[in-house]
Structures are given as structure tokens and as C-alpha cells.
Amino acid sequence: MPLTVKRLRETKVSGGKSPVHMVSAWANENDLVLGQVKVSEKSNEIAAIPKLLEVLFLEDTLVTIDATGCKTEIAIEITSRKAGYILAVKENQPQLYKDIEDEFRFAKQIEKQVSEDLGHGRIETRVCQVIKDFQFMSAETTQKWEGLKAAINIESVRKFKNSHKPKEMATWYYITSLEPNAKDFQKAIRSQWGIENKLRWTLDVAFSEDASRKRAKNASQNFSILNKIALNLLRNEKTAKVGFKGKRL
Template structure:
């Protein structure tokens, strides 16, 4: 229970969503020296403050024990790094993930038309070849405008994304949003699930739907384009020109009735020119969508999809050192992934400074008041 000397309002936003999470430790350990809520709070506060290992989390806790007691009693002090590792190796990640999703749903403010990108990432070095354990693959939902990870599910490999995506969609509040997924998610049941959630979809079509792709290519050779949009982007040593074309006359598209909500097919032509060499490459991508003819919005949504790479995956790798971690034991890597996403969410919602994420973590480590500010958001 929280320290009675501290206002429960301070931690209610955290504890109310994680208080019922089942403690994986054996009941015969009695009252346990370190309550699970205290361990979770310690880890999130430590990761916000720059800790990336169980040892550094333990060191943070020992040095900030007086501050931690503002929030929880910590009557028995701080658990060792071995205790932390064992708890998170045993903690059931599915239940932890559902708690995370409920918490994010309570604070997320997704707006109509917001792009929610569904994308997978393999956590490098989470495998254990000696024990025949494969690396963990996580499918995440990322609200690009708000910069929030709305939830995630772990799967055995990238090929299992097809079954994981509908399960993840069912857990999310998506009304009014536009869900974007790469070719792996171009499945009829996934389109149906998105529409049933009162959302729209833009699904990439590639080789896994060859018949559909061939028909879309043919449509663009015989049907007029209903809407077109062009934009350009300068950065990363290149110039990129994109043209988005939309067709909504689908009477020649076989099986179109089996794709729930289908209203348009899309062709995006990207031309990239190197600033150094002047050489260019052209790529054509095709999509299906429940949106109609607004090529400008569709072009923006497709471009927003890739924000999940540099605003979530890249941050987890570079800022939170997820891929450099050696958390191999049982559920450790996946549970750390959830903790890092919670820390990232809290940091992104703290708007009093425009400092970079590494600078925010350093400031949180040095300044108790700033850490308070992040955790009270």
C-alpha cells in the first residue's frame, strides 16, 4: 500500500492499473520483503532516470530511497539486482501487457483521423541459443501524432504477426483512427476487425497477396485516378518526391466484397535522389483502404506509418538500449520492453521542456522535482 503520508492522488494513475497484477513469487514466501507494486514503481522511476540494467536499477533505488518513500513505504529497502531479475523473469508478460494497455487507454487522447501504425520488432539478443530460445518478436501499436505506444503483443516470430494483430486490435480503443499495417497485415479478417472497431484501414499489398496486387496494377492501367497528391521531403542526405494516386471505381476488382469496408486502392510512387551522387531510385507501392478519395490524407497517413521506426523502435534501441541488453532469462526481455515503453510514454507526455530524451533522462536522474513532474503526468 502507498505511504499514508503521501497523497494517494499522486500514484493512483499508476497503482490502480497494476495493483491486481499477479505476483509470480511463491506464496510460501509469506508477506514477501518487497511488494510487487514497489518493485514496478522502482523500475519505472529508475528507467526514466537512465537505468538500463537490474544492477543500475538497484543502485538508483539505494541512492534515491528517501525519495521513493514519498510514494511507497519501502519498509525493507531496495531489492537486489538478483531479486529484480527473478521477478521480471517470472512475471507473466501477457498480463503485464494488458495492464499497460489499460493504463495507456486511460491517458491517451487519440483524435479522429489519427494514424495508428501496427508494426513488429525483434528484440535483438533476447534469444538464448544454448537453451533453444528464439529472439522475441513484439507487435506494437503506435499513435503517430501523439507519439504514444498504445499496446503490444509478443509472438514467436515475425510470421506469427498475422495471428497477433487481430488480438492486439481487440484490446485497443481505435474509434475514428486510421490503422496502417505493412504487407503482413493485409488479411481479410484484419480489415474486418478494424472496421468493427469503428476505425479505417490502409493495408500494404505485396507478394503475399499477389492476385490482389496484380488486379490493382491492372486497375491503374484502365481506370481514371479519382484523387492525386504530391509532396517532397529533404533530409538524410536525399531528396524524396512522393506521388499518391487513389482509385475508387472498384467494379473490376475480384472479391472486393470480401474486404469489409473497402473503398479505394492506392498507388504511391517514391523517387529518391542522393544529394551526393545525384543518382535516383524509384519505388512503387500499392495499398487498399476503407478511406475514399482524399489522396492528401492518405499520403500523410502512409508517411506517418514509418514514424513507428524512428519514434518507437529507434528510441527503444538507442535511448533505452533494448537491443544491447542481456536480459535473456525467461520473460525478462519482454517485460523490460513494457517498462521502457511506460517510461517513454511518461517522458513524452512531460512537455515543460523540449530537451531530447537522453537529456530528459539525465535531468530526471539529477533532479527529484523533475522526476516527480514526469511521474505525475
């Protein structure tokens, strides 16, 4: 169940309030939006994520969140609800990030799985590496993160066919409360990335959500809910072999 934050760009008022942000929960296996919480103008998405988790049934589910949600209190909330987590780690958690870097730099026993995707004129190779026996991570760090069992490293190399464009390389780090399994982690992390196309891109292209200028009171939040209800219906409508705009018509 990936969680994501989406900004409604045109809800910003010049010299006034900031644009509206929504935190949404996406059920990847079912192609459904399960819920959303509006980020308070005087707060941030870190405060909104626990509110969204509170209203969801999490038992026996896997929750994936980008680096915004990599907080100890969020890890505690997820594990206390008998669910598992995969949290992206970036420099906003400097000590944890450095410890994970050291683990993958010096560790000798690393589980590894390689996958390749070909399509759209490119070849992407992703190497998923997993460490469960921490040698360079302090006990203070491991105890701080509730349920922590493994660290994950994804290295991606994207090459472009029939193009002089240079190859693209990227590295991501994650922590998880699940038992190490590199193949399953590849699939789970890709579902977090896939929310960009399945949810954000579709809302912007098929529903023109980014262009919406609804700003009064709760209008942007209410219409965002309606859009997501419609998206759930259209995602699970299998008879019409057309795109989302055609299905809406």
C-alpha cells in the same frame, strides 16, 4: 494508429529459442504507445495482431498496418469495431497485388497528389494516386475485403544533392476502407513510416533495447513494457530541450 512488429535481437538463444517479437500500437497524433502483445514462439505476428486490436478502443480511429497485417480477418475485425484501415499490400497477397497493379496500369480516372520533402542533403518526391472505381478488380476480390473502398499507390523518388549516389525509386500499394482523399492518405501512410524513427529507432538508441540480453521467462516482455512507459513519459516531457538520453538522466 500504426501497428508495428519489432524484434528484440539479443533475446535469441543460439541453437535454442528464436528472438522475441512484440506487436505494438502507436498513437501517432499523441506520440504514445497504446499497447503491446508478445508474439508466441509457436505462432507469428498475424495471430498477435487481432489480440492487440481486441484490447484497444478503435471506434472512429484509423488503423494502419504493414503487409504483415494485410489479412481479410484483420480487415473484418477493424471495420466491425467502427474503425477504418489502411493496409499495405505486397506479394504475400498475390491476387490482390496483381489486381491493384492492373488498376493503376490501365485506369483513366485517378486522383493524384504530389508532395516534396527537402532535408538531410536529399530531395524526396512522393506521388500518391487513388482509385475508387475498380474496373479490373474482380467482384470476388472486392467482396472478400470488408469495407474496401479504394486502392492507393505511392511512388517515391529520392535524389541526393552534392552526391554521385544514384536516385532511389520505390513503389508501394495499399487498400483502404476510407473515402478516397490523396492528401490525407499521404499523411496517414507517412505516419506508418514514421513509426520507424519515433518508436523503433528511439527504443534501440536511447534504451539500447536491441542489445538487451534479457531472456528468462517473461523478462524481455516486462522490460519492453517498462521501456514503452518511459518512452511515453519522455515523449510528452516538453520542458527539457535535450535528447532522450539526456531526459532519462
